[in-house]
Amino acid sequence: MTRFIYIFLLCLISVSHASPAASKGVEVRFLAARLPNNLGKVVLTTAEQRSDPFDLPMNNLSLPQEFPARIFNILSVDHKKSLATVTLPEEGKSFVVLLLPSSKQGYTPVVMPFDNPNFKAGDFYLHNNANKTVFGYVGTSKFALKPKRGDVLRPKGARKERFYDVSLGVKEAGGNRVLSMTRWLESKHMRHYVFFYTDPKTKRVACRMVEEFVPKKEPKP
Numbered sequence: 001m002t003r004f005i006y007i008f009l010l011c012l013i014s015v016s017h018a019s020p021a022a023s024k025g026v027e028v029r030f031l032a033a034r035l036p037n038n039l040g041k042v043v044l045t046t047a048e049q050r051s052d053p054f055d056l057p058m059n060n061l062s063l064p065q066e067f068p069a070r071i072f073n074i075l076s077v078d079h080k081k082s083l084a085t086v087t088l089p090e091e092g093k094s095f096v097v098l099l100l101p102s103s104k105q106g107y108t109p110v111v112m113p114f115d116n117p118n119f120k121a122g123d124f125y126l127h128n129n130a131n132k133t134v135f136g137y138v139g140t141s142k143f144a145l146k147p148k149r150g151d152v153l154r155p156k157g158a159r160k161e162r163f164y165d166v167s168l169g170v171k172e173a174g175g176n177r178v179l180s181m182t183r184w185l186e187s188k189h190m191r192h193y194v195f196f197y198t199d200p201k202t203k204r205v206a207c208r209m210v211e212e213f214v215p216k217k218e219p220k221p
Helices: 002-023
Strands: 026-032 042-045 065-067 071-076 081-087 094-101 107-113 124-128 134-138 141-145 149-153 163-172 175-185 190-198 205-213
Touching (some): 141 149
16 A cells, blocks of 8 residues: 555656646747837737737847747737737747738738748748739849748858848839849848838838847757
8 A cells, every 4th residue: 555655656746747848838939020000018818828918029039938829819918909810830849920910900920930940040031921923032042922922042142242132123013123122141140031011101012121140059969
């Protein structure tokens, strides 16, 4: 009997030590392509749970938010309304959620793994949230994106001064229109998010870029 109780207690101890890890939530970082005026703080919610309030960033990734559910709403604290419903993949524990303004209301979320092997330092993730096809080149690497599509571009052809010649354009009814002729720095420590969108004031396609520092991975001992 004593031996049975001892084994039972060992099982309880094992379960109590395992429970926090088993119930620990996924880690999510957010980046909004645009922010409405006076948005205020947001929370992640389900019917049973609610995160601490935090600010949605537009110029950098948010701090990682831990949440135990893989399907949740993003709720505006001040306006008491849902901005988006996010569904995370079943596999993985760390994600980036890009929040793209929806034509209806709130945001359309785009979910990608935070440690995405296909999106490395030096790469550009291009997402076309406009209603026209965009195209261009970064160095010698070309791209074309239909509306509501995104893809990773791994650029080639940097100049010896360590920058890329860049051309961005949009296909319109009257012909192709150049959005920008510029230069982007080559970087082995940054990955870049490039958003194409319809400017709410001018009603014309525009773009903006956000950079994310990627720490160098230390070799495993």
